[in-house]
Amino acid sequence: MAFLTLNNITFAYPNGFTAVENVNMSFEKGEAVAIVGQNGAGKTTTVKLINGLLKPTEGDVVIDGWNTKDYTTAQISRKVGYVFQNPDDQIFNSTVYKEIEFGPKQQGLSPEVVKDLVLKAAELVGVTKFLEENPYDLPYSLRKMVTIAAVIAMNTDVIILDEPTAGQDYPTMIRLGEIIKHLIQQGKTVITITHDMEFVVNNFEHVIVMANKRKIADGNKRDIFWDLETLEKSMLKQPHISGLSNSLKFGNQVLTIEEMVEELKDAKKSGHVQKDNYGVVV
Template identity: 40%
Template sequence: MAEPIIKVEDVWFQYSPEVVALKEINLEIHSGEILALIGQNGGGKTTLAKHFNGLLKPTKGRVLVAGMDTKETPTHKIVAKVGYVFQNPAHQIFMSTVYEEVAYGPRNLELSEEEVDRRVKEALKVVGLEGTEEMHPYDLDYGKRKLLTVASVLSMNPEVFVLDEPTTGQDHVGRRVLSDLCIKLNKEGKTVVVITHDMRFVARTAKRVVLMAEGRILKDGPVEEVLYDYETLRKAFIRPPQVVELNLKVGKFPEKFLTVDEAAEMIRGILKSR
């Protein structure tokens, strides 16, 4: 098997002597994976993800990104590999127009203006923000500002995308756009890491789930395995999607399902066979 794109080895992280945010974390993420980090608030998800692009450095242990030790490698080299979409768009947006916001990253890569323009237009099209190029970012509603930050990272074309609570402030359409985008990026060979409390989004989008609580990894496995482990989820104060809870409570379906669409298809199949 190829070397992981991100490798976390016995990582501990302290914000202060009294606050230990990560404890003995070991994790490998391979190129082309689509992974969800889930768990209780304050469980360490965002702290761990910020180690993936060098925003934070381990107190103990090490993190390797494409073989580069984040403690020894300039952060700009790590950021070129791992794009990070912050939970709060205000932490990321700073230009005066939508176009300039998305163009900022590619210009720092010293690309031609023609290539910058192509990337900006493509990124805005993908997230559904065509026609907003000359708007001020703060004239967009919160959900669209979140999509703008996604477009800004898309235009950089990193190998790894980290999205922190991407569905916050999104309506059903926005959540579907983001889910489809993650799946599309994954099909193109990109690695996608999503930090979220949105279990319906996880069920529809992720292939692998890492469950965290109190700075530790409680469970790491395929999405179906983790979302059906009700007792372990409960330790992290997480409830599975409602259709999963239905299956767990009824317990008479021939197979497990994760989404309403999957449940409906199975029920139709059962009815047709009668």
């Protein structure tokens, strides 16, 4: 049985608006999963059902044998950590250290354990030298890393990242990938909502596609990003390198630059690559 399951989940707000309808998902312990789809597809509502901020109108969310309907949000927060898309919705302490230590302290851990968790999380995300700074004196990208550290320090089994690459530069996105890899090695389940298809390709094998409040596809990243019908239904685009490969009509399902280079080499050997007077492939 999967570590985390959503069984026939529907959620409707008190005004009658249905945000998620008849959704089934499963997540294994120690895997990274990306949930993709346009705004309004139901992604954020779905993950808020996972961490207990919302409770399903119909169906069940079960985490390691816990049905979220039977537990408070505070209790579920010991199993599921949630990093908000906007760090300013999450940060409320006067120093980075206090922000990161808040969650572990609420768990009643010893001061020594709390300090160890804070320092390890800060080092992992790269904010160690800012521990005595006020988070709001830091740029947006670093504030976001502070919120990620704060959730990591809580040592939950499941960590949800809502649009982690928004507002981040390339080196920080590389670090985010390293953070996800580290968490997976520690047996954490990492669920990420993102519009960044390149980030998905580089860091996730399991991809779930949502559209119109439902899950419409669930599978390996290569199958997902070369299912052009599903991408059209969800109004998503292939990663740039895949789109280029598709336009050049290469036979294999390219996802990375390295794969593209191999396709070009093969095409050149077979005489299928043509170049203009400037050496550009046409």
